[in-house]
Amino acid sequence: xxxxxxxxxxxxxxxxxxxxxxxxxxxxxxxxxxxxxxxxxxxxxxxxxxxxxxxxxxxxxxxxxxxxxxxxxxxxxxxxxxxxxxxxxxxxxxxxxxxxxxxxxxxxxxxxxxxxxxxxxxxxxxxxxxxxxxxxxxxxxxxxxxxxxxxxxxxxxxxxxxxxxxxxxxxxxxxxxxxxxxxxxxxxxxxxxxxxxxxxxxxxxxxxxxxxxxxxxxxxxxxxxxxxxxxxxxxxxxxxxxxxxxxxxxxxxxxxxxxxxxxxxxxxxxxxxxxxxxxxxxxxxxxxxxxxxxxxxxxxxxxxxxxxxxxxxxxxxxxxxxxxxxxxxxxxxxxxxxxxxxxxxxxxxxxxxxxxxxxxxxxxxxxxxxxx
Numbered sequence: 001x002x003x004x005x006x007x008x009x010x011x012x013x014x015x016x017x018x019x020x021x022x023x024x025x026x027x028x029x030x031x032x033x034x035x036x037x038x039x040x041x042x043x044x045x046x047x048x049x050x051x052x053x054x055x056x057x058x059x060x061x062x063x064x065x066x067x068x069x070x071x072x073x074x075x076x077x078x079x080x081x082x083x084x085x086x087x088x089x090x091x092x093x094x095x096x097x098x099x100x101x102x103x104x105x106x107x108x109x110x111x112x113x114x115x116x117x118x119x120x121x122x123x124x125x126x127x128x129x130x131x132x133x134x135x136x137x138x139x140x141x142x143x144x145x146x147x148x149x150x151x152x153x154x155x156x157x158x159x160x161x162x163x164x165x166x167x168x169x170x171x172x173x174x175x176x177x178x179x180x181x182x183x184x185x186x187x188x189x190x191x192x193x194x195x196x197x198x199x200x201x202x203x204x205x206x207x208x209x210x211x212x213x214x215x216x217x218x219x220x221x222x223x224x225x226x227x228x229x230x231x232x233x234x235x236x237x238x239x240x241x242x243x244x245x246x247x248x249x250x251x252x253x254x255x256x257x258x259x260x261x262x263x264x265x266x267x268x269x270x271x272x273x274x275x276x277x278x279x280x281x282x283x284x285x286x287x288x289x290x291x292x293x294x295x296x297x298x299x300x301x302x303x304x305x306x307x308x309x310x311x312x313x314x315x316x317x318x319x320x321x322x323x324x325x326x327x328x329x330x331x332x333x334x335x336x337x338x339x340x341x342x343x344x345x346x347x348x349x350x351x352x353x354x355x356x357x358x359x360x361x362x363x364x365x366x367x368x369x370x371x372x
Contacts, residue, residue, distance in 0.1 A: 117145065124183050
């Protein structure tokens with residue numbers, strides 16, 4: 001059975017933060033910290049914090065801007081956490097709300113009613129709650145049928161969920177599956193950490209996966225999908241329900257995202273490149289067959305190297321478009337944002353790759369071809 005990606009949807013919050021704004025807030029915090037702890041720093045008991053700069057951020061990541069849920073709370077030196085009030089249980093949750101917005105755009109693009117959807121998968125790097133499943137809440141809010149469930153594979157959440165959707169359709173459990181990736185990543189970002197405070201932005205994407213026979217004109221046929229995992233501690237977030245059982249460490253910095261960026265770069269680039277090339281060979285595809293690569297938007301230098309190893313030459317913006325300069329790293333949503341924003345110009349028969357990679361380590365590759 002041939003499976004298609006029929007449509008995508010994208011939601012971004014109205015607030016945004018530039019590198020200059022982020023640096024001004026962070027450096028104000030650094031100056032205050034160093035002044036408050038000057039005696040301890042002079043005695044060697046504490047280490048002085050280093051200021052950041054726009055140049056450092058752009059050289060390290062390629063990020064220039066990001067959309068965020070709450071700009072003012074995130075930049076407030078006395079807070080440096082987005083201000084997001086809890087909602088009563090009777091009100092739709094925040095992650096479900098943004099998922100519905102992205103989902104409706106995808107459904108409208110495909111000419112579908114929510115009742116046509118037979119399953120909903122909510123997959124993201126950090127879920128708002130363990131249960132009830134956000135996917136079931138989204139299913140209810142949309143008026144979709146069938147079933148729903150949540151999953152988490154960090155920055156590979158979208159491709160892993162699309163693989164699950166493909167399997168559901170292929171097994172005959174549903175003809176149309178909606179995948180939503182609400183990545184509200186600034187909620188688990190440490191705005192006081194020089195190495196990570198600039199990385200993430202907030203967004204939500206939706207992908208409609210269907211039987212090819214019911215897909216609309218211009219859908220993308222799935223040529224093959226592949227998943228890979230390899231354990232690593234180099235990207236980690238230790239936040240969880242057991243934290244409350246150890247008050248001594250409940251609020252430690254490791255309860256937000258931590259990463260060893262240089263190790264991640266060194267290990268992930270070959271892992272992902274080799275997986276893509278192996279998958280291409282299994283499908284009988286050549287680098288010259290690839291019209292476009294929609295890669296995970298984590299780091300511009302990492303993407304450049306991966307694209308070069310896959311294509312055999314340095315990729316142009318047309319061959320491997322970058323969106324993280326505008327959106328930042330949106331975790332599992334990144335490769336889908338690139339696909340959503342940079343596919344309209346491709347022609348019937350053009351082939352491309354949607355690829356994600358992240359904590360775990362985890363990686364997913366989905367080769368697609370535009371249908372007539």
